[in-house]
Amino acid sequence: MIYTAIDNFYLTDEQLKNSPSRKDGIDEATETTLRIYGCDLIQESGILLRLPQAVMATGQVLFHRFYCKKSLTKFHVKKVAASCVWLASKLEESPRKARQVLIVFHRMECRRENLPIEHLDLSSKKYIELKTELSRTERHILKEMGFICHVEHPHKFISNYLAALGNPTELRQEAWNLANDSLRTTLCVRFKSEVVACGVVYAAARRFQVPLPENPPWWKAFDAEKSGIVEVCKVLAHLYSLPKAQYIPVCKDGEFTFSNKSLHSQSKVVTKFLL
Known part of the structure; x- marks a missing residue:
């Protein structure tokens, strides 16, 4: 191909x-x-x-x-x-x-x-x-x-991002799971995989209360913007608020x-x- x-x-x-x-x-x-x-x-x-x-x-x-x-x-x-x-x-x-x-x-x-x-x-x-x-x-x-x-998936970036940030390995599985869930939304046609990867890493870090570097902003190293990361988190939060999808x-x-x-x-x- x-x-x-x-x-x-x-x-x-x-x-x-x-x-x-x-x-x-x-x-x-x-x-x-x-x-x-x-x-x-x-x-x-x-x-x-x-x-x-x-x-x-x-x-x-x-x-x-x-x-x-x-x-x-x-x-x-x-x-x-x-x-x-x-x-x-x-x-x-x-x-x-x-x-x-x-x-x-x-x-x-x-x-x-x-x-x-x-x-x-x-x-x-x-x-x-x-x-x-x-x-x-x-x-x-x-x-x-x-x-x-x-198709380029966010998963391949997650391990590299976490390794570069020097964060605990337990974040990897959480971020991976969030990346899987993100595929049920339109994030994959709105943002590049690098941005989605940053979004799920950020969400995983928040869930585990792991601080990420802010000065300079860590996402700048991964070709992402804070607005995109915030939107990824908002979309995932909305997804989790919905009931199980039924056929219409x-x-x-x-x-x-x-x-x-x-x-x-x-x-x-x-x-x-x-x-």
């Missing part, structure tokens, strides 16, 4: 407020909820697929980037989440087969919908349709990314589902939501 500059993946607050989903009538709270929900699916499925954390992190960044270009009303959040996991597993050289991804998403849906876990028939028409949709959505994602899928049916393109029961109940809700 040829890596090029990724600066054009970063958006302003104004651009995010005028996202394709907002233009299609989805309010900020609903978009935030569905972004978190999709990222939760990516994280959970990655664990079930026994993928390294880097795969889930890459999948979540691709997920956010995609919905900065396309609307939640036109591309189903579950479909995009599954495709992002599948694509990220290949990008991070830990590939999983399409059937493995679909089986895991099938089990996850059964659990979330409190349905009995049934065998997913790999020869059924439904499975073939889901596999086709998975491939088609992956192509949409690649097209919207311009086939440039390079807003997509006009039908449901990406494995169960006829689930499909029937969700179709009623989406019709009501869109009227």
Whole structure:
């Protein structure tokens, strides 16, 4: 893969407020909820697929980037989440087969919908349709990314920053966990990884009451500004104040589902939501 500059993946607050989903009538709270929900699916499925954390992190960044270009009303959040996991597993050289991804998403849906876990028939028409949709959505994602899928995560900076600051190793795990949580927000499309890394290091230090150098300001050495660090902390604090994200049916393109029961109940809700 040829890596090029990724600066054009970063958006302003104004651009995010005028996202394709907002233009299609989805309010900020609903978009935030569905972004978190999709990222939760990516994280959970990655664990079930026994993928390294880097795969889930890459999948979540691709997920956010995609919905900065396309609307939640036109591309189903579950479909995009599954495709992002599948694509990220290949990008991070830990590939999983399409059937493995679909089986895991099938089990996850059964659990979330409190349905009995049934065998997913790999020869059924439904499975073939889901596999086709998975491939088609992956192509949409690649097209919207311009086939440039390079992702730089804040995690790689955390250890170096803490080592340079001479701080205790216990901050590393806390900062790492905060970096993982940050991927459920739009921080990855608003700030460079260096800024997010500084933000989570600062938040971890505050939580453990570890002082950081102020004179000169420690963040200056890492190409960050105090305003960016403060914003990272504010976004994380808001994330932790929210209840567990639940699925909200807003997509006009039908449901990406494995169960006829689930499909029937969700179709009623989406019709009501869109009227």
